[in-house]
Amino acid sequence: MTIEIVVGLPHLSQGPILERARRMQRPMLISANCLSRWRTAAGGWREWRGWRTGTLDNAKGLKSLDLDSAGYVLMARYRGYPWSIADYMALAAAYPFRRFAAADYCCEAEIAGDREEVLDRIARMVATNRECRSRAGDLGILDRFMPVxxxxxxxxxxxxxxxLAWSMKPGVVVGVGSMCRREIHGPDGLLAVVAHLDRVLPPTGPRLHLFGVKGSALPWLLPFAHRVASIYSQAWGAAARSDARRRQVSKTDRLAAAHMERWTCAQLDRLREPPRRVRTTYRTAPVSVSADPWDAAIRQAHAEIRALIESGDLAHDEVTAGWIETWAADLYRRRHRAS
Structure with missing residues (x-):
């Protein structure tokens, strides 16, 4: 088995980047955000106004095209999705994408600042996976759905x-997010995540698509080629910006297209390198937990709400900080009365 290189595209506008992508005949991926229509509302903030599905006609001639939900960018800029799951799934059904990823909730430290927030986002992720899968079935595109x-x-x-055990089956490709800012080695590194999933998933179960993986990780991932189906990156865009700054020239699409092809060729060369020995390390220190009764009530409130979200009994986008505190206060009072 080999690991497929999926190249990220910044847009589908006709021009040098799209022309080069057609000539390269590599699998490509776009973000839902690059197909968005926005307008500046009164007050200066940006307001989402739907999809520019007409630009999908420009994808003709590409080897294949995947769709990503743009979770990190949207969480960083807007702290959430400006569109509904129904809106996103309508976009997924508007073009014969090879694969479209579930709308996800990323867990990078810049987005999820503490442990409770990470766990909350995982619960929401489970709920959005379930909703995307259900809508995909209704739209007749379930065979192209990629859980994350x-x-x-x-x-x-x-x-x-x-x-998401219902998705962990042979032949299914499952996305793995929050990878792009992760180190290769270490107890929470890329290799530790891949090695752990390889151990716990069924041997004949799903293969993994890794979002935002550094090209330098490829030789270290080769021992996991039986499990890793593909990696995606748009790192060539950063290289193009850096090159333009260094040379004090404009970052044109023609310059960017050259970097896109050069980056892709470099990754394909890395796939031909000898596999490198995996040095994974694991955490041994226990995670400290506050013994304060109010902190314990907050943790329990989070846990109970997460369980309701994962079961589908509570909408993933309804929870607020005030609601969690009210729930925790009720738990705290009940514990105090019981004691």
Whole structure:
């Protein structure tokens, strides 16, 4: 088995980038955000106004095209999705994408600042996976649906996989998110996550698609080629910006297209390197937990709400900080009366 290189496209506008992508005949991926229509509302904020599905006609001639939900960008800019799951799934059905990823909740430290937030986002991730899958079945595109796992620690991804057990089947490609800012080595590194999932998933179960993986990781991933189906990156865009700054020239689409092809060729060369020995390390220190009764009530409130979200009894986008505190206060009072 080999690992497929999926190249990220910044847009589908006719021009040098799309022309080069057609000539390269590599699998490509676009973000839902690059197909969005926005307008500036009164007050200066941006307002989402639907999809520019007409630009999908420009994808003609590409080898294949995948769709990503743009989770990290949207969480960083808007703290959430500006569209509904129904909106996103309408986009997924508007073009014969090879694969479309579930709308996900990324768990990078820049987005999820503490442990409770990571766990909350995993619960929401389970709920959005379930809703995307259900709508995909209704739209007749279930065969192209790609579930996505999220987390901070390797065990988080296992928790997510257990909650999505209905997707962990042979022949299914499962996305693995929150990878692009992750180190290759270390107890929470890329290799630790992949090695952990390889151990806990069924041997003949799903293969993994890794979002945002550094090209330098490829030789280290080769021993997992039986499990890793593909990696995706748009790192060539950053290289193009850096090159333009260094040379003090404009970052034109023609310059960017050259970097896209050069980056892709470099990754294909890395696939021909000898596999490197995997040095994974695992955490041994226990996670400290506050003994304060109010902190304990907050943790329990989070846990109970997460369970309702994962079971589908509570909408994933309805929870607010005030609601959690009210729930925790009720738990705290009940414990105080019982004691």
């Amino acid at each position: 796992l999220q987390g901070r620690h390797p065990e988080d991804y296992e928790r997510c996989a257990e909650a």
